Amino acid sequence: MGDQELPGNAPGEAAVRRAFLKRGVAAALAFALPAVHAGGWQGIRQRGSLQVALYQEMPPFHAQGRGIDVDLARALAAQLGLGFSALPFAAGENMGDDLRNAVWKGHYLGWGPADVLLHVPVDAPLMRATPQVRIVAPYYRERVAVAFDRQRLPALESLAALRGQPIAVAGLSLAGWLMLGAEGGLLREQLQTHLPHGVAAAEALQRGEVAAAAGLASELESVLAGDARFALQPLPAPRAPRDGWAVGCAVRKDADELAAALQQGMQSLQASGELQAIFRAHRVEPRL
Template identity: 40%
Template structure:
């Protein structure tokens, strides 16, 4: 057996962490069109999660192979296609997936993956255009004005049902929450509900637009927020534990907050990481 063949055979049977180091590559799965977390920017994957992925690879001493994928019907589809089996159209499984909901019911339902390292707390918020009026008012106050929202999202369902559905005819559906918030900058919308990260990023990207961010909570919002973390295949625990250590180090030394800040987003610790 040649040295090359021997090395290949060794990698094939090595533990996942050692295999990543032997191959010199960490393959990371990220959601496509998920600004400010991950999106294609002129042929390069940009975003908070993309920066985190590269930092993880650098800490392991390997190259990051960041792969974008489009969300499936539900998170179980994404975990199957990206983490433990691969996609039916040839998408190869990744070593790790980022931006995974860190929720107990999901952990109990998915026995092919391990959920680790919650690194941020997602929440919902609202924002108004410069001339949009009182952003602290109840959403129903914006009846008759253009309201942007991501199609088929929690904010969409929230606004559709708010105050008996009085806003239904005012909703303008867009592909992402970031798009919904960014629409406030050019006057095509006066109000939006999106994730806090999407709003903060859009505000930073349109600093001169005068977008106003709601300070108070949204009345009757059905979601209090959720933590996001990473997922690895069930038999890749040693890789997952090492990545968890790196993420904890990044949080402790301020690198995590700095990555978020570079995208205009304030880092918030995951609730489950504080227990």
Template identity: 35%
Template sequence: MTLVQAMPALARSYDDVVASKFIEIAVYKDFPPYSYRDPQGAEKGIDVELAQHIAKEMNLDLRLRWITPDETLDDDLRNHVWKGHYLGGGIADVMMRVPYDREYSFQTDEFGQVKNDLVHMFAPYQKERWRVGFDQDQIESLETLAVLRYYPVGVETDSLPDIYLLSVFNGQMRNQVKHFPDLMAAFEALSQKEVAALMGMQGQLQWLQVQHPEQKFQLATVALQGLHKLDWDIGLAVHNNYRQLAYALGDVVEAAAKNGVIEKINQKYGVSYLLPDLYKTTQ
């Protein structure tokens, strides 16, 4: 039996993209409210609608690449931005929902080499934030995080909330942390009274709140003491060789962030829009 290794996929320059009359944008599969298909198969989500806006502003057709997350974000960037999966399938012109974070961009491996030196991360379009939501049928009010020492809390396995809640208060919450494959599954458990609270991204929690008005689900304003990073900016990524494409995309995204386009998209999904720090300093 002979195994044939797929050749590295080739990224496309700005000129290649324009000449082809389409742009391929990678979004995560089954990731509401950012990118998903509704029961009728229609493409929905904040990232999907922003991708549509980008393509329209650049006078290009849009091709969405629906991707399944690998073990790490580094793997996703390798598979869909600069190299391609070893099984083949090519790469996208741009990937969405990538951290716009200098510390992450210049992370090094055990040999001191920058892990993602072939990736350019740019154009923040949204700030995301960690929040806690709770079921008012089970918890009347949540004034402090310490209350959750006495209630089961749902988190996505191996997420930052998972790690945080296992260690906060010197591990006193460890036995109350319940693990789920994603926040949607955790919310289903909450609706069945199997957990009393959730910790996850604000956008997802707000979307779940809007989607399930029958649930007495509220977001708390409790302080998350000791959390290394409460919020972070989300942006785009392209192959590092193609900065001209990044400049064109960045102009569209910056205008959409400043003129209210992205805020209106977020409002459609019940999500509060948090403007990235970059545009707060340049307005």
């Protein structure tokens, strides 16, 4: 990635994460069962279920108990010969908080840790900063993208082409941060930033309320995929991570057998095509 940073390290990180997962810890507790580690891998096998921490309100990966990560967690558990138990939770101030609460220690209010947390950036600096965990089994490569109405904009070689056009983007998101600073702030007055996430931005574009929408590729694809009226491409902003970022599974550092089982299970899902089918069922193109 060179000098490009992951979205978790960008300015305004806490606000971005809270915007994706706006429900508080109290809401998470209403849906979650306490996780109790019972001796590592053997304890998980004796329990008979894999408890998976899932970020709340992050469509299309998880929203109201459904999404890509929910289906993937269930499929991974099946690969391991286990049942599936979800621990939904709201993001903390940073990834370190999430890894502590959901993976290696647990929250001070009494919930967690789970056996595994999905949707964690596969990032060497993050792993060095959090030696209590390991991140394995990458399953998707995310990127920041923009979608636009082909009738209003035949092409989009630079964001300057959007001047004078209404644009939908979640203000407290990586895409929102990039759009606010794009072209020296040229587009600020055109941005509709009141939206909770990129899925809502894509829906505004689909309804014809705006000429373009910016967000994560997965968010935009889940709404607009297959609709020939719209084009979707990487966000042409210099500060956007050029190659995107991979996400995978986080487990405790000492969970050697679980890490190996998850890695093997993910490889099996990919080899069989089940992983790709899960993404496509939610209208998202699988990328690794």
